[in-house]
Amino acid sequence: MLPFIDLATQQARIRPQIDAAIARVLDHGKYIMGPEVAQLENELCEFVGSKHCITVSNGTDALIASLMALEFGPGDAVITTPFTFFATVEAIMSVGATPVFADIDPHTFNICPDEIVKAIVKTRQDGRLRLRAIMTVDLFGLCADYESINQIAKQNNLLVIQDAAQAFGASTPDGRRAPTHGLVGTTSFFPAKPFGCYGDGGAVFTDDDELAETIRSIRVHGKGADKYDNIRVGQNCRLSTMQAAILLEKLKIYQSELDARETVAAMYSQHFKRLNEQQNHDATIGVPQTPADNQSAWAQYTLRLKNREQIAAQLKKHGIPTTVYYRTPSHLLGACRKLGYETGDFPNAELAANEVLSLPFHPYMNKETISIVLTSLKTTVGR
Numbered sequence: 001m002l003p004f005i006d007l008a009t010q011q012a013r014i015r016p017q018i019d020a021a022i023a024r025v026l027d028h029g030k031y032i033m034g035p036e037v038a039q040l041e042n043e044l045c046e047f048v049g050s051k052h053c054i055t056v057s058n059g060t061d062a063l064i065a066s067l068m069a070l071e072f073g074p075g076d077a078v079i080t081t082p083f084t085f086f087a088t089v090e091a092i093m094s095v096g097a098t099p100v101f102a103d104i105d106p107h108t109f110n111i112c113p114d115e116i117v118k119a120i121v122k123t124r125q126d127g128r129l130r131l132r133a134i135m136t137v138d139l140f141g142l143c144a145d146y147e148s149i150n151q152i153a154k155q156n157n158l159l160v161i162q163d164a165a166q167a168f169g170a171s172t173p174d175g176r177r178a179p180t181h182g183l184v185g186t187t188s189f190f191p192a193k194p195f196g197c198y199g200d201g202g203a204v205f206t207d208d209d210e211l212a213e214t215i216r217s218i219r220v221h222g223k224g225a226d227k228y229d230n231i232r233v234g235q236n237c238r239l240s241t242m243q244a245a246i247l248l249e250k251l252k253i254y255q256s257e258l259d260a261r262e263t264v265a266a267m268y269s270q271h272f273k274r275l276n277e278q279q280n281h282d283a284t285i286g287v288p289q290t291p292a293d294n295q296s297a298w299a300q301y302t303l304r305l306k307n308r309e310q311i312a313a314q315l316k317k318h319g320i321p322t323t324v325y326y327r328t329p330s331h332l333l334g335a336c337r338k339l340g341y342e343t344g345d346f347p348n349a350e351l352a353a354n355e356v357l358s359l360p361f362h363p364y365m366n367k368e369t370i371s372i373v374l375t376s377l378k379t380t381v382g383r
């Protein structure tokens with residue numbers, strides 16, 4: 001079986017540096033909030049162009065800490081996408097707030113600005129919830145349409161919270177990098193994400209001094225002047241020094257990996273476009289679309305296929321693994337049942353859930369591995 005994501009090649013590339021970084025932490029022994037944590041936060045700020053970075057224990061806690069700092073709770077509503085990993089929705093619900101879904105744009109898989117406007121009108125007319133924010137997700141590494149979303153947010157007095165767990169460092173036409181498009185943005189360092197560590201990790205980014213200070217407090221049990229001066233109810237959600245040390249080494253090669261991801265994606269797309277031109281209409285492959293002047297972080301390379309299950313089974317026979325992100329849109333998950341949504345509420349998200357198929361993808365795919373996937377897919381789609 002071909003690997004779906006290859007983390008071993010990256011590790012081999014920087015293994016001596018990783019070993020040395022871990023050894024330095026073992027030598028100084030500051031396992032919690034050691035010097036690597038602050039250094040990483042500074043370097044991440046520089047990389048994405050943010051004033052503050054607060055590293056935390058994972059991407060879910062990054063969202064929860066942000067919502068806690070902004071005092072979201074029961075009665076508050078947050079507009080978000082139904083086509084995401086459940087953690088986005090879970091964070092909103094875990095602070096007691098209510099997710100209000102808005103359907104996706106079928107071309108980008110990201111939340112659709114027009115649908116956000118509809119959700120705002122509907123929620124405000126209904127009047128039961130206090131609508132306070134839009135939580136965007138940069139799905140598969142591609143930034144949401146922030147030009148439109150930020151304008152809508154401003155007009156409607158809503159905050160923008162950006163879940164860039166899959167898109168760290170991705171950029172929009174204005175040159176901004178995820179997660180710096182909203183008031184506050186988060187990412188995840190889960191190993192399989194574009195910028196991953198060797199365990200759990202995450203971070204929050206903001207330019208707001210007060211918000212940053214509150215999130216730093218929440219990260220350590222709501223500390224005030226020190227850990228034993230507790231001024232609010234927080235959490236324990238620090239990033240470990242060991243993971244920070246590993247991430248510092250990985251950051252040195254991250255831009256080259258983002259560039260390599262772009263190259264691999266372009267090779268895939270070029271081939272599929274050519275294949276589409278040769279095929280009859282029924283066999284059309286939905287190639288991922290990146291709006292002009294966006295650079296995706298390519299967390300996944302995801303096709304749309306009418307006969308997904310058949311193609312996935314055929315590829316498996318050829319030793320090619322594939323994955324479906326996500327088979328069930330959030331509004332239809334058991335955990336969201338109490339929100340009262342039904343099949344048919346978000347047709348674009350539901351159709352995407354039935355058609356998406358992610359191919360093996362990582363920055364270290366070479367021409368040979370890419371062509372193994374392509375050849376198998378060509379024989380499968382062609383039949």
Ligand SMILES: *Cc1c(COP(=O)(O)O)cnc(C)c1O
Nearest residue numbers: 058059060085087088165188190
């Ligand atoms: C992975 C992911 C998260 C959660 O990150 P963890 O570090 O696993 O907690 C949140 N949102 C999205 C969109 C993700 O893909």
